[in-house]
Amino acid sequence: MARTKRKQIIRSSASSRSGKMKKQVLNRGSGEISHCSRPVDNKSHKGQKLNTWNPENMENAIKEFRQQTQNPSGQIMSMRSLARAWQIPYRTLRNRVVGKVKGYGHVSGRPTVFSQQEEEDLVKVITEMAEVGFPLTRSDIRKLAFEYAQKQGLKCFSEIKKSAGYYWFENLMRRFPQLFWLSCMVTFYS
Numbered sequence: 001m002a003r004t005k006r007k008q009i010i011r012s013s014a015s016s017r018s019g020k021m022k023k024q025v026l027n028r029g030s031g032e033i034s035h036c037s038r039p040v041d042n043k044s045h046k047g048q049k050l051n052t053w054n055p056e057n058m059e060n061a062i063k064e065f066r067q068q069t070q071n072p073s074g075q076i077m078s079m080r081s082l083a084r085a086w087q088i089p090y091r092t093l094r095n096r097v098v099g100k101v102k103g104y105g106h107v108s109g110r111p112t113v114f115s116q117q118e119e120e121d122l123v124k125v126i127t128e129m130a131e132v133g134f135p136l137t138r139s140d141i142r143k144l145a146f147e148y149a150q151k152q153g154l155k156c157f158s159e160i161k162k163s164a165g166y167y168w169f170e171n172l173m174r175r176f177p178q179l180f181w182l183s184c185m186v187t188f189y190s
Contacts, residue, residue, distance in 0.1 A: 050108065051106040051108060053087060053088040053089060053092070054087070054088075055104045055105045055106065056104075057086040057087060057088050058086070058088050058092070058093065058096065058104045058105075059104040060086060061082050061083065061085075061086040061088055061093055062093070062096055062097060062104065064077075064082060064086075065077075065079060065082055065093075065097055066097075079093060079094055079097065112171075113149065113154065113156045113157075113164075113168060114145075114148075114149070114152075114154075118148075118152065119172070119175070119176070122144070122145060122148055123172075123176050123178075123179065125144070126141060126144070126179060127178070127179075138169060139163065141164075141169060141172075141179075142163040142164040142165075142166075142168075142169055143162065143163045143164075145157070145163075145164035145168065145169075145172075146162055146163045146164050149164070
């Protein structure tokens with residue numbers, strides 16, 4: 001018995017009640033439309049709030065999990081039920097328990113080139129230079145960061161340009177807004 005192939009058209013439509021996307025399948029052979037109750041998987045996180053969990057809850061959940069594994073007395077809660085009880089994402093809890101991510105706070109995106117302490121040291125040097133009367137320009141700060149990275153043994157910036165990148169500088173200004181006023185001093189005295 002031979003099976004016949006039927007062509008199907010798949011399209012997404014918004015459900016009026018739930019607001020979720022649902023899949024409609026149009027069978028060309030019979031002309032019927034069937035609906036799938038499963039929402040269409042959208043890969044984008046656009047408009048979705050990320051990192052809405054509380055770091056204190058993460059710390060308490062990790063402590064409770066480690067306490068359970070060290071003293072297995074009575075009923076042991078699974079990691080998934082702990083995450084549900086403390087209102088944190090399961091995978092985030094798991095990554096911290098296993099050791100993929102250190103600390104209890106939010107960690108999103110690529111790690112910074114310098115550690116927090118190294119960046120604070122660099123900002124301290126930049127502010128001291130400005131207080132003495134030698135405010136640094138953007139290019140001076142980028143070159144200073146490149147030299148500092150070389151002394152720390154980090155190979156993260158362009159060897160050809162011998163300066164830190166444009167976006168590194170923009171992100172540094174976002175992390176340390178007090179540097180903005182120092183750059184204003186440069187334009188004022190120029």
